[in-house]
Every structure is written in C-alpha cells, then in structure tokens.
Amino acid sequence: MPSKKTRILIAKPGLDGHDRGAKFIARALRDEGYEVIYTGIRQSPEAIVQTAIQEDVDFVGLSLLSGAHNELFPRVVDLLKENGAEDIKVIGGGIIPEEDIPLLKEKGVQAVFGPGTSTEQIVEFLEHESGR
Amino acid sequence: MNLVDDIRRGDVRAIARAISLIEDFEPEAELLADSLFPHTGRALILGVTGSPGTGKSTLVDRLITLERRSGHKVAVIAIDPSSPFSGGAILGDRLRMQEHATDPGVFIRSMASRGFLGGVAAATGDVLKVLDAAGYDTIFIETIGVGQTEIKIVELSDIVLLVLMPGTGDEIQAMKAGVMEIGDIFIINKKDMPGADKLRMEVEYVLSFKNPGEDTVINPIVMTSATNGEGIGLLREAIAAHRSEIARSGKLEQKRRFRLERELMGVLSRKIHRLMDVRIEVSKQLPDWADTLYRRKACPYALINKQIQNFLKEGRGDRTN
Numbered sequence: 001m002p003s004k005k006t007r008i009l010i011a012k013p014g015l016d017g018h019d020r021g022a023k024f025i026a027r028a029l030r031d032e033g034y035e036v037i038y039t040g041i042r043q044s045p046e047a048i049v050q051t052a053i054q055e056d057v058d059f060v061g062l063s064l065l066s067g068a069h070n071e072l073f074p075r076v077v078d079l080l081k082e083n084g085a086e087d088i089k090v091i092g093g094g095i096i097p098e099e100d101i102p103l104l105k106e107k108g109v110q111a112v113f114g115p116g117t118s119t120e121q122i123v124e125f126l127e128h129e130s131g132r
Numbered sequence: 133m134n135l136v137d138d139i140r141r142g143d144v145r146a147i148a149r150a151i152s153l154i155e156d157f158e159p160e161a162e163l164l165a166d167s168l169f170p171h172t173g174r175a176l177i178l179g180v181t182g183s184p185g186t187g188k189s190t191l192v193d194r195l196i197t198l199e200r201r202s203g204h205k206v207a208v209i210a211i212d213p214s215s216p217f218s219g220g221a222i223l224g225d226r227l228r229m230q231e232h233a234t235d236p237g238v239f240i241r242s243m244a245s246r247g248f249l250g251g252v253a254a255a256t257g258d259v260l261k262v263l264d265a266a267g268y269d270t271i272f273i274e275t276i277g278v279g280q281t282e283i284k285i286v287e288l289s290d291i292v293l294l295v296l297m298p299g300t301g302d303e304i305q306a307m308k309a310g311v312m313e314i315g316d317i318f319i320i321n322k323k324d325m326p327g328a329d330k331l332r333m334e335v336e337y338v339l340s341f342k343n344p345g346e347d348t349v350i351n352p353i354v355m356t357s358a359t360n361g362e363g364i365g366l367l368r369e370a371i372a373a374h375r376s377e378i379a380r381s382g383k384l385e386q387k388r389r390f391r392l393e394r395e396l397m398g399v400l401s402r403k404i405h406r407l408m409d410v411r412i413e414v415s416k417q418l419p420d421w422a423d424t425l426y427r428r429k430a431c432p433y434a435l436i437n438k439q440i441q442n443f444l445k446e447g448r449g450d451r452t453n
Binding site: 005 | 151237244
C-alpha cells in the first residue's frame with residue numbers, strides 16, 4: 001500500500017532572522033498534509049542543498065527578507081543542479097520586489113510568492129507541480 | 133539492483149531515495165530491504181529517547197561532532213509526530229544539527245511517524261538497513277519523545293540513551309515500570325539547572341531495584357549540559373564502555389537476535405493484516421460488522437472467528453503482495 005507524502009524543505013538563507021513567515025508557511029503546509037522539514041535561519045545555500053538531498057524533498061521553499069535573493073535563490077538552484085538534483089523544485093517567498101521575479105524565474109526559481117499570498121495559492125501550485 | 137550498489141558506494145542521493153521508497157511502502161521496497169539485508173549488521177545503533185525539551189537533538193548534535201573526530205561516519209534518523217488530522221508534519225529536529233549539514237560523513241534524515249505508535253515510524257527498521265548497508269558506523273535514532281510509549285526504540289537499538297532533565301523528579305517515580313526500564317545509559321542533561329543532583333539520586337534509587345538478580349549490566353548515569361558541550365566526552369566514553377561490556381557478556385548478540393525476532397513478527401503481522409484486508413475487505417466491511425454488533429445481532433469474537441474460517445476455507449491469498 002504505497003502512501004506517498006509530499007515533502008518540502010522550508011529554509012531561510014542569508015542573514016536576516018525574520019522567520020515568522022517561514023514558520024507560518026511550515027505550519028500551513030503541515031495542516032495541508034505535507035511533511036515539512038524546517039531548518040531555521042541563516043542557512044548557507046550549501047547546507048540547504050545537502051539537506052534537500054538527504055531529506056529527498058520534492059520542493060525547497062526559500063524565505064528571504066534581506067534583499068539577497070538575487071544571489072542566494074539562483075545559487076540554491078545551481079547547487080542542486082551540480083549535485084544531480086535538478087528535479088527538486090525551488091520556490092521563493094519573503095520580500096521580493098516585483099521587478100526581480102522575471103530574473104529569478106529565468107534562473108530556475110519556479111515561483112515566487114510575496115506578501116499577501118494565500119496558503120491556497122501555494123498549495124495549488126505545489127499540487128499542480130507534484131502532479132496530484 | 134543498481135540502487136543497492138549506489139547505496140553501498142555511499143551515494144547520498146541513492147540513500148535518500150531508497151529511504152523514501154521504504155517510507156512510502158512502494159512495491160519495490162521489500163526487495164530493496166532484502167537486497168540490503170546481507171550487508172547490514174555492522175553499524176552501532178544508538179536510540180535516543182526522553183521527553184520533549186530534554187535536549188535530545190542537541191545531545192545528538194554534540195555526539196556527532198565527537199564521532200566525526202574519531203573518523204566515524206554518522207547517520208541520524210530523527211522522528212517527529214505526524215498530525216493525526218492532516219497527516220502532515222513539521223520535522224524540526226535537524227535544526228539543531230545543521231552545522232553538520234555539509235559534512236559528507238554525516239547523513240541526517242527526518243521521519244514523520246505517519247500514525248505509527250511507539251515513538252518511531254513503521255518503516256524505521258528498514259530505513260536502518262539502508263544506512264547500515266551504506267556504511268555509516270554509528271546510527272542515532274531520535275524518538276518523538278512523548279514518554280512512556282517509546283518502547284519500540286528498544287527493539288531497534290543496540291544501546292538506548294534515556295535523556296532526563298531536572299524538574300521531572302516526580303515523573304521518575306511514575307516511570308519506574310515504564311521508560312526507566314528501556315534505558316541502558318541515563319543522561320541527566322541541563323545539569324546546571326537546580327535539582328540535577330536530586331534527580332541523579334532518584335535515578336540511582338530507581339535503578340537500584342531494576343531487574344533484581346537478573347541483569348548484571350550496570351547502567352551508567354552521565355551528567356551533561358549539551359548546550360555548553362559539557363559531559364559529552366564522558367557520555368561518549370560511557371557509550372563505548374557499555375558497548376564493550378554488552379559485546380563481552382553476549383547481551384549485544386542477544387539484543388540483535390531479539391530485534392530480528394521482533395522484526396519477523398512485525399513483517400508477519402503486517403502481511404497478515406494486509407492479506408485479510410484484501411481477501412475479506414476488512415476496512416470496507418468494518419462498518420457493517422460494527423452495525424451487527426451495535427444491534428446485538430453478533431458478538432465480536434464469534435464474528436471474527438467466522439471471518440477467519442471463511443478466509444482459510446477460500447485458500448491461499450495469492451492476490452496480495
């Protein structure tokens with residue numbers, strides 16, 4: 001009786017310590033039936049990628065409020081690729097200016113969810129992407 | 133199976149994927165576990181249990197550091213509860229171990245209990261096989277930490293570390309016949325907190341009448357402060373000494389034989405359960421059966437006995453696997 005669960009890593013790269021949004025998302029996704037791995041603040045892209053691989057997640061959700069998203073989000077995408085894990089999809093959230101989103105998407109970030117995004121929107125995206 | 137070779141080479145992606153296959157009870161999981169089995173039995177398996185907030189994850193984090201210094205490869209299975217309502221889970225134990233995230237000699241995996249009772253997940257035993265076959269020398273299993281029901285850890289570990297902290301003195305008395313019996317090594321963490329010495333005395337007292345005359349192994353008590361890294365060296369020495377002691381006395385072998393017995397029983401009951409479910413559609417019929425009981429038209433034992441008899445009459449359950 002297979003019982004596949006969707007697993008997602010919620011991680012905060014960079015130096016800001018504002019993890020309320022990340023924690024909120026973690027809880028919301030748990031309540032939607034996801035297995036959420038939460039690693040806390042100030043994670044290096046290297047640590048995030050190794051964690052994602054060891055935990056065999058389907059998605060990595062990155063939350064950042066400090067403005068370093070243009071460097072750190074694509075870095076996670078690249079490192080996943082380098083480690084043969086490009087099938088793990090990266091999404092982003094936090095304070096991301098609208099004009100940065102096209103660049104992030106071009107660099108392999110699947111979606112960016114800014115303030116005001118509802119849990120439903122995120123779940124809809126995740127379910128669509130994981131083919132359910 | 134290629135995956136087995138990749139696992140034995142220590143390929144992290146392969147190890148992680150194999151664990152998911154097992155966790156999800158995918159059809160290929162059984163063959164995978166059996167293909168790995170001949171390559172297991174090398175790792176030292178340490179169970180870490182104790183109430184929530186006693187510092188299990190931080191202790192494991194510190195022990196990983198020492199293990200790595202001795203050149204050992206380390207794996208951790210950290211188990212957290214699944215929500216009984218949504219089936220989801222927040223797995224946060226590795227938060228305290230993230231300094232090891234980029235160390236190639238450390239593999240940490242969070243597992244949700246997925247409705248299994250006993251402080252671990254149903255697939256934990258087979259996940260251990262993956263990590264053992266992958267060549268990890270020391271494997272930690274960190275249980276959920278809900279107290280007295282954490283007995284499954286005994287079946288899975290070579291040595292159980294029971295983590296206590298001051299302020300839980302009354303609990304000790306209540307635990308005499310519960311969790312206290314599963315510990316091989318007792319850790320009093322947060323030793324700087326008031327009441328640590330009193331707790332130590334209480335633990336000594338309780339242990340003094342544990343299995344009288346039967347069990348000659350002395351259970352060490354180690355005082356630690358995981359956050360400050362104090363007492364961790366002593367703890368590691370206690371683990372090593374205990375390991376030699378149980379290896380010498382034959383208790384380790386006895387434990388491992390017992391573990392295999394329990395594993396066989398577990399597989400057998402899972403299989404029987406599934407077989408019954410497929411053949412006589414237990415889950416589907418359950419409401420109807422309950423209805424006949426509710427109306428007092430049948431009795432529980434008679435009803436089940438009749439179902440089993442029908443099942444046996446129908447012959448072999450070749451439709452299941």
